[in-house]
Amino acid sequence: MSKAFTRESEAADVDDDEALPPLPPGGRNYITPQGYARLRAELLQLIDDERPKVVEVVHWAAGNGDRSENGDYLYGKKRLREIDRRIRFLTRRLEIAEVTDPSLHHGGTQVFFGATVTYAEPSGAERTVTILGIDEADSAQGQVSWISPIARALLKAHEGDVVRLVTPAGAQEIEVLEVRYAAPQSGA
Incomplete structure (x- = not known):
């Protein structure tokens, strides 16, 4: 399918690293122990707290019938995509992080x-x-x-x-x- 015929929300999900600071080619992702701990805490908070709450709201909203005009469902799905995008980003950055004290x-x-x-x-x-x-x-x-x-x-x-x-x-x-x-x- 042509890119011209994709929904806007799908196109926004394709490249989630566009606005993020790039790493130099072949460079390392240096980070302090405190910075690593902050990113890891954010990742765990998203996975353990925020994402399950949003999934619960989306599940509840989906049971309310017509999803096309259901604000809780539409907002919840959008927020879930944002959370998943941030989780993927943090996971990748933490995997390649080189902690330097x-x-x-x-x-x-x-x-x-x-x-x-x-x-x-x-x-x-x-x-x-x-x-x-x-x-x-x-x-x-x-x-x-x-x-x-x-x-x-x-x-x-x-x-x-x-x-x-x-x-x-x-x-x-x-x-x-x-x-x-x-x-x-x-x-x-």
Whole structure:
């Protein structure tokens, strides 16, 4: 059947990775132990709690007769597809995740995965970023993915180094002021 004649909801289900951050070809999916735990907890919550509740609502709504105008049934089926899509995504990402503990570099002055780096821009402004995995970085929290331009420029640099950052606005020199890592967890 031609793609032109498929229902919109079917077409939306075909490629569920379109809007997701891509991994570099042949690259690894680095992630911190905390990030891995968060993704795993989300996966288990979807499988153990949310999906069974939605299945129950869909089953109940299906028993109410005409499904074409049954809002509970239609919304429930749509939500079930969204949950299943997220479960598939999380399962694939966790399978290929390479857990890397940044606390192993605690006290070091070289930038590696998991570092919190303070750097100075040419204007004199200081910025601080934490280099994390693709699936755990949140720019609103000052976290950047290890494949981002700023992280690529900073990786392997030492405190005091000046590195070249290439952006769409042009290249600039930034100075690494401080490198920090979380302290290793004691116990466990």
